[in-house]
Each structure stands twice: as structure tokens, then as C-alpha cells.
Amino acid sequence: MKPQDFDVYKNMLYAKSGYVITIDKAYLLESRLAPVIKKHGIANMDLLTMKMRSNPPTALVDDIVDAMTTNETMFFRDQKPFDKFRDVIVPGIIKAKGPNCTIRIWSAACSSGQEPYTLGIMMKENALKWAGVKFEIIATDLSREILDQAKAGKYSQFEVQRGMPIMMLVKYFTQTGETWTIKDDIKNMVQFRQFNLLDPMEQFGTFDVIFCRNVLIYFDQQTKGKILEKMAKRVHKHGYLLMGGAETVLGITQAFKPLEGERGVYIPA
Amino acid sequence: MKSCLVVDDSRVVRKVARRIIEDLGFSCDEAEDGVKAYEACQKAMPDSILLDWNMPNMSGIEFLEKLRAMPGGDAPKVVFCTTENDMAFIQRALMAGANEYIMKPFDGEIVATKFSQIGLL
Incomplete structure (x- = not known):
């Protein structure tokens, strides 16, 4: 992923949730957004980035924030x-x-x-x-x-x-x-x-x-x-x-x- | 060093389990069915037993019932590790004296968590 494309998601995520992602986590972005792309019928990551640059629908933005901020957990974590x-x-x-x-x-x-x-x-x-x-x-x-x-x-x-x-x-x-x-x-x-x-x-x-x-x-x-x-x-x-x-x-x-x-x-x- | 007896009729499962348990700092022995496991316990009672359910000659549950009835047989912590994941099986295992229960497939983290929860780590 190009740094300028990565910044589109980084800036949006920071503004919406305060979450900070760094370029070394670009792989995470691509893997976590794969189901979002599928759900919204978007052909690929480049087209998603294009949509994000224009005026993306709220539902799409919410799904991206959801996908990126959902964290692993477990019962009695760390005990x-x-x-x-x-x-x-x-x-x-x-x-x-x-x-x-x-x-x-x-x-x-x-x-x-x-x-x-x-x-x-x-x-x-x-x-x-x-x-x-x-x-x-x-x-x-x-x-x-x-x-x-x-x-x-x-x-x-x-x-x-x-x-x-x-x-x-x-x-x-x-x-x-x-x-x-x-x-x-x-x-x-x-x-x-x-x-x-x-x-x-x-x-x-x-x-x-x-x-x-x-x-x-x-x-x-x-x-x-x-x-x-x-x-x-x-x-x-x-x-x-x-x-x-x-x-x-x-x-x-x-x-x-x-x-x-x-x-x-x-x-x- | 604490000891663990891995009881499973699958050589592959025994090998995987042995690697995980040795990494946790245990010495490990293996048995391929309940009969062999019972003989091993008569010779030397281990601190813990990782136990499959379905095995030829003597099943895991039969072995556990015999183990708990033998002198010193209440000492080892027994963790079932089986594909039998139905609540009825789990309850039967607990009634027979199992300390924990792992539903296959399993990984090192699950084994470590279960061993820790029953005071083995």
C-alpha cells in the first residue's frame, strides 16, 4: 500500500476514534478491510481508497472503524x-x-x-x-x-x-x-x-x-x-x-x- | 520438575502434546491407551495426566475411574483432551474426577491456560 493511501485510513481512523496506526501495520489494514470490501460490493482496495477520498457513506466509514478497532479478548484474560x-x-x-x-x-x-x-x-x-x-x-x-x-x-x-x-x-x-x-x-x-x-x-x-x-x-x-x-x-x-x-x-x-x-x-x- | 503422562492412541497427538508440555517445563511420558496408562501409574504416579477419551483396550473415562480408585490415584491433576465436546461428556468427566477439559483441536496457549488454572504452572 502506498504511504499516501495509508494516510487516508490513518487520518480518518484518528479523527473518528483516536486510534493511531503506523505504516508497519499496513498489512493489518488490508487483511481487516477485506470483509468490509466484500460487504459493500467494492472490487478491491484501490477502489475503496478512492471512495474514502471522495465522500464516503457513513455506513462504510463505520464499518472500517469497526474492523480496525475490534480487539482480541478472552474470558479471565490475564487472570x-x-x-x-x-x-x-x-x-x-x-x-x-x-x-x-x-x-x-x-x-x-x-x-x-x-x-x-x-x-x-x-x-x-x-x-x-x-x-x-x-x-x-x-x-x-x-x-x-x-x-x-x-x-x-x-x-x-x-x-x-x-x-x-x-x-x-x-x-x-x-x-x-x-x-x-x-x-x-x-x-x-x-x-x-x-x-x-x-x-x-x-x-x-x-x-x-x-x-x-x-x-x-x-x-x-x-x-x-x-x-x-x-x-x-x-x-x-x-x-x-x-x-x-x-x-x-x-x-x-x-x-x-x-x-x-x-x-x-x-x-x- | 513436574511430570506429565500423555495418554492418546494417536502418535501424532502424543508428539504434539509432548512438545507443548515439555515447553511448559514438564518431564513427559506417553501411553497409547488406558491399560498402558494404568500400568505407568502403578509404577510411578505422575503429577498430571493429559487424557484422550476414545482409545482401544481401555477408554479415558474407564482409566480415570480406575485411577481415582487406586492408592494415591487422587493426586494427579487430570486434563481430558478429546474430540468429545458434548456437555454430557464433560459432566461425566467431571463426575469421574477430571480437573479440566480441553476440546480438540487445541494449541499450546489453551494447554498452558488450563494447566495454570488448576495450579500446575
Whole structure:
């Protein structure tokens, strides 16, 4: 792909989502846009680029943004953040708010739903211990298509195998052939909404926990800072922010600081 | 070093599984059916067993039931690794004492995740 063609997508993607792609990811652009080309009946990549240079229809632009910003996920991804949620974060919030509190959680880039459903399963598994606590899970993603998938709660054999312990698979899923569907009692615990992290966040109110893992890596430093500062205003004083293992707030914002001894967990500064 | 017994009637599957499990830091032995696996366990009980379901002479589920009944047979962590992916099979395996269950096809990441979740890694 020619650099000037690549820039058409790079600039559009940055303007619409804040995502930054570099020329070394041109191969990703071509492979991820192949289904979009097919869906819109466009003969090839060059013709798609031509369309993008003129006045592309909104549906086409949305599909390109969807295709480029959809990220891989899995149930109980990295495990440790969920252990910390159970052993450090929820006890910390209960200590601050009392045993009969409501804990509001935001899964800020939920993709196909594995993260919020993992949280729902954890709440069921710890229901006795957290008997008085009411949980609210808001899960957002930029992609409408991936949110539809998340809401359906249907996963392939390959997807459930990547992270879901077998006892929980049997307990919380139903099976139809090679498709595994999360049961309604878990599904009903999660509210899914389409949301762009670049937009104002006031509509969501305030959270006790924000999961924002492995998503800010796609933004430039300035955008990361803006998003984190907006999040800091949406998290309670006693609240927590969880980021991916390779991510940090250090050098980006002073609105959060690391929670000592708990890698990947941040608290308002 | 922890040990793992790979039980599968397919030589190719045993070879692939062995490579994955050795990469995870385990010493590995192989058995081609339940009878051979039972004999191996009588000689030396492994820390973990990766177990196929359908095999000649003695199936994986028969082997697991016999293993759990033998002295020291409750110790190994048993992970089924099979093409039997129906819920009824999974439930039967769990009832018989399986610790985890992998539905074929599988890869190294799935094996590592499952081994980690049951405390082998």
C-alpha cells in the first residue's frame, strides 16, 4: 500500500476514534478491510481508497472503524486482574462504602463481552461472600457490530476454551453444537452501550471500578492523557482503575497513581 | 520438575502434546491407551495426566475411574483432551474426577491456560 493511501485510513481512523496506526501495520489494514470490501460490493482496495477520498457513506466509514478497532479478548484474560478484583478491590470498596453498597463497574472497551461476563460470573461465584452488595456492570465499545455479538453472548468452542474454566463453562453456559451461549442470569447483569472514549463521559455517572485494559495502547500520548483525565472524574475517591499489564499512567497523567504492590491497579491521586 | 503422562492412541497427538508440555517445563511420558496408562501409574504416579477419551483396550473415562480408585490415584491433576465436546461428556468427566477439559483441536496457549488454572504452572 502506498504511504499516501495509508494516510487516508490513518487520518480518518484518528479523527473518528483516536486510534493511531503506523505504516508497519499496513498489512493489518488490508487483511481487516477485506470483509468490509466484500460487504459493500467494492472490487478491491484501490477502489475503496478512492471512495474514502471522495465522500464516503457513513455506513462504510463505520464499518472500517469497526474492523480496525475490534480487539482480541478472552474470558479471565490475564487472570491476575480478576484475582485482584476479588481479593483487593471489592473488599476495599466494601470497607469504604459498607457491606450493603452498590458497586458500579465500567468495562470500557468490552469487545465481544468476555470481560464483563467474566465479572458477572465472579459475582455469582462470590455471591455468599458479597451477599449485601449490589453490582452494576456497564460495558461499552466503539463498535456496534462487536456489541451486538457481546449482547448475544454466543461463543465458539475455541473462544470459551481460551480462559473459561470447565466447571464454570458447565455452570454458566448452554451448548448448541459447537456454540456456547452464556446463560440469561449472567447476560442480564451487564448493560451494553456503544461509546467512543473520545466523547464526554458524564452520561455514565460515577464508578467504583473502571476496567480499561489493553485499549489505550492504540492511542497517542496526548489522547491517552485526555481519556485518563476524563476517567478520573468518573471514578469515586475510593475507586480503582485497572489497566493492561503493559500499560501505565506514569508519564501520561497525574490524575491516577499506582496502588502500591498491585501491578496494573491505579487509584485517584 | 513436574511430570506429565500423555495418554492418546494417536502418535501424532502424543508428539504434539509432548512438545507443548515439555515447553511448559514438564518431564513427559506417553501411553497409547488406558491399560498402558494404568500400568505407568502403578509404577510411578505422575503429577498430571493429559487424557484422550476414545482409545482401544481401555477408554479415558474407564482409566480415570480406575485411577481415582487406586492408592494415591487422587493426586494427579487430570486434563481430558478429546474430540468429545458434548456437555454430557464433560459432566461425566467431571463426575469421574477430571480437573479440566480441553476440546480438540487445541494449541499450546489453551494447554498452558488450563494447566495454570488448576495450579500446575
